[in-house]
Amino acid sequence: TQVGSPSGAPAEPPRRGLGHVAPRHDVEGFVGSFMRELNYGQGVSLTRSSLNDRYLALARTVRHHLQSRWMAALAQQADDQAKTVCYLSAEFLLGRQLDNAILASDLDDVVEEGLGQLGLSLSTLRAQEIEPGLGNGGLGRLAACFIDSLATMSVPCVGYGIRYEYGIFRQSFEDGWQREDTDPWLALGNPWEFPHPEHAVTVNFGGTTEHYEDEDGATRTRWLPDWDVQGVPYNYMVPGFRNGRVNTLRLWSAKATRGFNLNSFNAGDYVDAVRAETFAEKISMVLYPEDSTPQGKELRLQQQYFFVACSVHNFINQVLPSDFDLHKLPDRVIFQLNDTHPVIAVPELMRVLVDEKGFDWDEAWTITQQCFAYTCHTLLPEALEEWSIELMGRLLPRHLEIIRRIDEEFRAEVAAAFPGDEAMPRRMAIVGDHTVRMAHLATVAGSKVNGVAELHSQLLRDKVLPDFSALWPEKFTNVTNGVTPRRFLRLANRNLSSLITEAIGPGWVTDLDRLRELEPFADDPAFRERFREVKRLNKATLARTLQSRNGIEMPTTGIVDIMVKRLHEYKRQTLKVLHIVSLYEGVVSGRLAVEDVTPRVFAFGAKAAPGYAMAKQIIGLINAVGATVNADPRLDGRLTVVFPPNYDVTLAEKLIPAADLSEQISLAGKEASGTGNMKLALNGALTIGTDDGANIEIRRLVGDENFFLFGLLEPQVEELLAKGYDPASYAAADPRLTSALDLIASGAFTGGDASVFSGLVDNLLHHDRFLALADFSAYMEAQDRVDAAYADPEGWTRSAVLNVARCGFFSSDRAMREYIDKIWHAQPVVTSL
Numbered sequence: 017t018q019v020g021s022p023s024g025a026p027a028e029p030p031r032r033g034l035g036h037v038a039p040r041h042d043v044e045g046f047v048g049s050f051m052r053e054l055n056y057g058q059g060v061s062l063t064r065s066s067l068n069d070r071y072l073a074l075a076r077t078v079r080h081h082l083q084s085r086w087m088a089a090l091a092q093q094a095d096d097q098a099k100t101v102c103y104l105s106a107e108f109l110l111g112r113q114l115d116n117a118i119l120a121s122d123l124d125d126v127v128e129e130g131l132g133q134l135g136l137s138l139s140t141l142r143a144q145e146i147e148p149g150l151g152n153g154g155l156g157r158l159a160a161c162f163i164d165s166l167a168t169m170s171v172p173c174v175g176y177g178i179r180y181e182y183g184i185f186r187q188s189f190e191d192g193w194q195r196e197d198t199d200p201w202l203a204l205g206n207p208w209e210f211p212h213p214e215h216a217v218t219v220n221f222g223g224t225t226e227h228y229e230d231e232d233g234a235t236r237t238r239w240l241p242d243w244d245v246q247g248v249p250y251n252y253m254v255p256g257f258r259n260g261r262v263n264t265l266r267l268w269s270a271k272a273t274r275g276f277n278l279n280s281f282n283a284g285d286y287v288d289a290v291r292a293e294t295f296a297e298k299i300s301m302v303l304y305p306e307d308s309t310p311q312g313k314e315l316r317l318q319q320q321y322f323f324v325a326c327s328v329h330n331f332i333n334q335v336l337p338s339d340f341d342l343h344k345l346p347d348r349v350i351f352q353l354n355d356t357h358p359v360i361a362v363p364e365l366m367r368v369l370v371d372e373k374g375f376d377w378d379e380a381w382t383i384t385q386q387c388f389a390y391t392c393h394t395l396l397p398e399a400l401e402e403w404s405i406e407l408m409g410r411l412l413p414r415h416l417e418i419i420r421r422i423d424e425e426f427r428a429e430v431a432a433a434f435p436g437d438e439a440m441p442r443r444m445a446i447v448g449d450h451t452v453r454m455a456h457l458a459t460v461a462g463s464k465v466n467g468v469a470e471l472h473s474q475l476l477r478d479k480v481l482p483d484f485s486a487l488w489p490e491k492f493t494n495v496t497n498g499v500t501p502r503r504f505l506r507l508a509n510r511n512l513s514s515l516i517t518e519a520i521g522p523g524w525v526t527d528l529d530r531l532r533e534l535e536p537f538a539d540d541p542a543f544r545e546r547f548r549e550v551k552r553l554n555k556a557t558l559a560r561t562l563q564s565r566n567g568i569e570m571p572t573t574g575i576v577d578i579m580v581k582r583l584h585e586y587k588r589q590t591l592k593v594l595h596i597v598s599l600y601e602g603v604v605s606g607r608l609a610v611e612d613v614t615p616r617v618f619a620f621g622a623k624a625a626p627g628y629a630m631a632k633q634i635i636g637l638i639n640a641v642g643a644t645v646n647a648d649p650r651l652d653g654r655l656t657v658v659f660p661p662n663y664d665v666t667l668a669e670k671l672i673p674a675a676d677l678s679e680q681i682s683l684a685g686k687e688a689s690g691t692g693n694m695k696l697a698l699n700g701a702l703t704i705g706t707d708d709g710a711n712i713e714i715r716r717l718v719g720d721e722n723f724f725l726f727g728l729l730e731p732q733v734e735e736l737l738a739k740g741y742d743p744a745s746y747a748a749a750d751p752r753l754t755s756a757l758d759l760i761a762s763g764a765f766t767g768g769d770a771s772v773f774s775g776l777v778d779n780l781l782h783h784d785r786f787l788a789l790a791d792f793s794a795y796m797e798a799q800d801r802v803d804a805a806y807a808d809p810e811g812w813t814r815s816a817v818l819n820v821a822r823c824g825f826f827s828s829d830r831a832m833r834e835y836i837d838k839i840w841h842a843q844p845v846v847t848s849l
């Protein structure tokens with residue numbers, strides 16, 4: 017057999033043990049290798065090297081340890097003819113790579129000691145790494161957790177995505193308002209990627225299609241595109257945790273094709289030729305900063321088709337052996353569609369099979385349906401992607417034809433299944449009057465469709481795709497999200513990790529259910545004291561980080577109350593602000609005695625989509641309230657708002673371990689799952705939350721007494737909206753709410769200028785789409801319960817320990833096991849270390 021090389025291209029048959037040299041796993045070997053990288057990789061001596069030189073040399077030294085296993089893993093996978101999970105995702109929000117690589121290859125001590133001998137410090141070098149911000153939020157981070165788990169479970173997986181040259185924008189605040197700057201994350205070099213321009217793939221766009229007769233007299237179709245670009249693969253290593261397994265993440269970068277360029281050049285217009293190049297390269301230039309809302313822009317569809325066409329081509333023509341019988345494709349691959357962004361892969365695989373490989377339509381469709389599965393990540397109907405038929409026809413004419421045929425056959429199937437019901441085929445259609453509905457296409461083509469938490473999957477069946485679930489009930493399933501315990505506990509919270517390992521041994525890192533063994537320790541006062549000490553240390557670390565990162569002063573006593581997530585009205589950061597304003601108003605008006613206010617640090621982290629005006633208003637409000645509250649001596653320093661700009665994975669790793677309280681306060685029925693909620697609970701924060709998304713499962717597992725539940729339930733939300741919701745009446749009914757809204761509207765937080773937030777307050781009083789005012793009183797009451805619970809440190813710590821002990825379920829390893837069992841039917845491959 018031919019085997020895949022790391023680049024995915026066919027290579028020589030493997031000669032085990034001869035193909036590569038393994039690096040030495042000791043201090044002396046490390047130091048030698050580091051110095052060689054510095055001297056001959058960077059071309060500098062130790063004394064003349066910059067911080068960046070040293071970081072790059074360290075990264076390359078560490079990566080040697082992964083590379084040798086990577087080569088072995090790929091050879092073995094081809095030998096075993098294992099089924100590969102191709103995880104198609106427009107976003108992978110990886111976070112920094114260095115620490116994870118050191119952890120995976122068990123080099124912690126070697127690196128510390130080796131650098132020490134050279135007079136260097138790991139923490140200084142670590143800080144030099146710029147994280148790849150190739151995602152917006154939960155969806156992109158979930159993809160990163162999933163590929164981490166698959167590698168740790170030795171399941172063959174290739175993550176396929178886009179190597180955006182600029183990741184998610186950098187956020188800063190100017191007078192409290194969000195400002196966006198580009199994120200040139202590649203500017204100082206990227207030691208974690210391996211470009212393979214020799215395996216570039218050509219991707220076509222535009223033009224027309226034509227029918228022709230093949231040698232057998234059959235009518236076939238070909239696409240006559242009118243422009244193309246090259247996709248250059250950049251491979252990243254995805255190491256498993258100390259299991260010798262390294263999978264691949266393959267990100268595509270767009271390059272102008274030589275042919276395209278030369279045409280203009282030959283015609284004598286040099287400037288035009290260069291313009292063509294910048295045009296093509298725009299495709300992978302920048303990540304769309306939208307989260308949970310689609311961007312119907314042409315460039316976005318270009319990005320989607322670009323990465324998906326490269327990926328399908330790569331797997332079929334470069335990863336699989338050249339003599340592979342494509343009838344057996346479903347035995348060798350499952351393409352998992354991470355939301356609707358990669359759904360254009362469905363007609364692309366059909367096109368490849370029918371137009372390029374000569375399959376019959378029906379045969380190709382049978383294969384295609386077995387090769388895809390679809391994960392939906394939203395409940396907001398407006399967030400389901402649709403593309404205009406006009407745009408699709410102009411950019412991808414052959415794909416539109418294919419989609420139309422899939423749609424026609426599907427409508428006929430629906431008509432046959434529900435005779436007499438004419439509305440049904442129209443409602444379920446893939447091609448509507450003006451748009452192509454990507455979620456419908458994904459549901460029709462996918463072998464399975466899953467939501468990301470129990471409630472979400474149920475609402476997906478009952479509310480978002482009810483007709484489809486009536487037609488194919490067995491197609492729908494749930495896999496509740498998860499997070500990787502390697503990054504979000506073992507690495508981010510080393511203090512807690514050590515405490516846990518001391519108590520129950522190290523097995524939890526790859527078998528998170530074992531955290532259950534911590535339960536008895538919740539009743540052990542000495543353990544609880546050590547647990548509190550861990551929180552204190554983590555708070556101090558966070559305070560130092562905020563000080564050096566942003567010059568922010570953060571007290572380390574009192575409740576650290578954290579709300580970190582994208583800024584979105586449905587997540588209800590405004591409800592959190594109303595709580596803060598109400599406490600503040602209570603003290604300044606004399607309604608509350610300052611000594612009765614429990615000291616709290618309110619920490620926010622949130623980016624607003626640059627085009628989302630209301631979200632940006634809310635950021636302005638948080639900062640305005642924070643500036644006023646922090647500066648008012650009447651509060652005696654008891655309430656502090658901190659809002660470090662540019663929340664990212666690196667900052668999350670500092671904030672989450674320090675949290676006492678996790679704010680998960682979305683309107684019930686709106687947050688598909690959430691994953692920050694899992695990370696915080698796993699790190700010993702108690703949740704104050706609504707009955708929404710995965711909060712429900714967290715509460716069920718940790719127990720009601722260790723969770724602060726409040727707010728309307730999903731059916732109550734529906735009921736209230738159906739009978740007509742009047743937010744102003746809620747404001748009038750609770751004097752604390754009236755006063756808080758009045759205080760904002762009065763200009764108290766904007767130097768007396770009442771106009772700044774009048775629109776925001778009006779919107780709450782007259783629209784309040786996400787029922788913040790309706791849940792306000794219940795939220796305040798739940799916060800009182802929080803204060804009361806915090807007044808008993810032993811009881812609080814007991815609850816916190818139980819949160820850790822009972823959240824093993826939220827490991828992404830468990831989520832991956834469920835995908836494997838219910839959806840993928842893939843197998844781990846035994847890796848010889």
Ligand code: CR6
Pocket residue numbers: 153154155156158307308309355393394399468497687688689690691709
């Ligand atoms: N915004 C959901 O809103 C979920 C993640 C991952 C989201 C969030 O609740 O945890 O996906 N949805 O499943 C989308 O991005 C469409 C998100 O991150």
